[in-house]
Amino acid sequence: MASNKEIKESPKLPFMDHYKIMWPFIKPYAFRAFLAIALCIPIGALDAVVALALKPYMDIVLVDKSDHSPAYIPLLIVAFTIVQGALNYVALYMNEWVGSKIKTDVKRALFKKLLALEPAYCEHNDSGFILQRFSTDVDSACVGLMDNVRLFFSRICSSIALVGVLIYNSWQLSIIAIVVLTCALLPLAKVRKMIKGVVQNTVKENAVIVTHYNETCAGNKTIASYNLQKQIFDKYDTTITKLFKLTIKMVQKTGWMTPMMHVAVSIGVGGVIGYGSYLIVNGTITSGNFVSFITALIMLYTPIKNIGKNFSAVQVSFLAIERIFEILKLKPAITDKKDALTLKGIKKEICFKDVCFSYVPGTLVLKNINLKVKAGTTTALVGNSGGGKSTLVNLLPRFYDISSGSITIDGKDIRDFSLSSLRDNIAVVFQDNFLFSGSIRDNILMGKANATEKEINQALEMAYLKDFVDGLEQGLDTEIGERGTLLSGGQRQRLAIARAFIKNAPIVILDEATSALDNKAEAVVQKAIENLMQDRTVFVIAHRLSTIRNADEIVVLNNGQIAEKGTHEELLRNEKGAYSALYNAQFKNAV
Secondary structure (H helix, E strand, C coil), X not given: CCCCCCCCCCCCCCHHHHHXXXXXXXXXXHHHHHHHHHCXXXXXXXXXXHHHHHHHHHHXXXXXXXXXXXXXXXXXXXXXXXXXXXXXXXXXXXXXXXXXXXXXXXXHHHHHHHHHCCHHHHXXXXXXXXXXXXXXXXXXXXXXXXXXXXXXXXXXXXHHHHHHHHHHHCHHHHHXXXXXXXXXXXXXXXXXXXXXXXXXXXXXXXXXXXXXXXXHHHCHHHHHHCCCXXXXXXXXXXXXXXXXXXXXXXXXXXXXXXXXXXXXXXXXXXXXXXXXXXXXXXXXXXXXXXXXHHXXXXXXXXXXXXXXXXXXXXXXXXXXXXXXXXHHHCCCCCCCCCCCECCCCCCCEEEEEEEEECCECCECCEEEEXXXXXXXXXXXXXXXXXXXXXXXXXXXXCCCCCCEEEEEECCEEHHHECHHHHHHCEEEECCCCCCCCCEHHHHHHXXXXXXXXXXXXXHHHHCCCHHHHHCCCCHHHCECCHHHCCCXXXXXXXXXXXXXXXHCCCXXXXXCCCCCCCHHHHHHHXXXXXXXXXXXXXXXXXXXXXXXXXXXXXXXXXXXXXXXXXXXXXXXXXXXXXHHHHHHHHHHHHC
């Protein structure tokens, strides 16, 4: 699994490789993309037409002072400019259409990749990193991609045509202009290397900024209750200061390019004017040649003066493309085997055999777990905090894969089943269930998208939520807010149980589903849980031992190992056992 620290810096990619990376996304819109680029040829060429048209006009009107002036030339210049403007609009429209389509498809691909990655990926990377790498980088890459392609080809076509005008008017002056232009562009080759570190650090700090905002909104009550405003602001201020310094560093590394280009252009123009005057006096070129040459030269040099800023933007886009490629290359740690089987319920048993697991290599969280759970029975997992209870049940739906040993359902290793069919057979109710923004109906249908009204109402009844929903003005269509913030803790739990109930999975995992509730809310939720547990294979994690007394088997997990197992009565007979110690501690506290 990769984290923001684990993704390695990619090697420098050649210019065309950036577009090879993006080609699968460009291909569906290739015709429009190439049309937008092809329009750059006449757009660029028309720059040269305007400059070229000045030669006969200057020679005939201003030098010869002829009465037969070519009046059509100004009209042609206006006409060519109108045509160029229209073509520019079409090219811009096509460019934006293609760019937006590509951006949409890349975001789809990255979001699909995020959904395919194992849960541990999101645990190891903060929300700012996820948003930056899976969304913001796409904006940086795609906004610049098509714009820069169009700009590049337009400038190339325009430059070729204008250089042709330069050579046509005076090959001697062309040498000066081209040599100066080449010398001015050479330093740009080092720009990417100069800014790469700054860009990467900027991306990292921008991700941290997003995390600050998310944490501030999610933890606003904690911040207020502990008066953490100053500490939280100081952390934010440190990050924003780093971003300011990075911004200044970027200016230091790239800001010299624009004034340097201005100096180079002035040298080129000055050299051309000085030598051009000499050529006019000697009769080597006409005044019309010279005016046409200067016009073409200025039209060639003008975009060059600002190329430093544009070139930096291009490099930022290329670096964003590389970061996108890094994400697209990620392989999920948990995937289906080739020709994976489809799990169709549980008939006999679930078996954990010599199961070991570690989050960090070399540090075992579970050690040689051996456990058989018969179909249709309830198994309770208890023990000290951090003993491995949640980890054990998280292995069953393959939120993580075991390090060694095996977990089987009816004799088949769970890794032989497809992930979708395995998880279709398991319903999980967590301690802090995630509810999605939307309505009560939306969240229940997460368990079964095509559920009927009858099934929804049955789920509400079994979750003891029917009376509450019926009392709402909007009923099932009541909005519950982000993460269900408009509901109480007990209501959120019962909604999660209704979602699990409507899924109708044969295996149910209850991970401390009532531990965060008060006694009154717990009593109602416990009744809902008992309904959910009927005729299913159930794993229950509970701190309150009173809720699991009727379990078919109670397993005590301490320090990643099974300390003992048996029924409630069997375990209490061992007065020195781990379960008796837990039970007596709770009983004494209750008294």
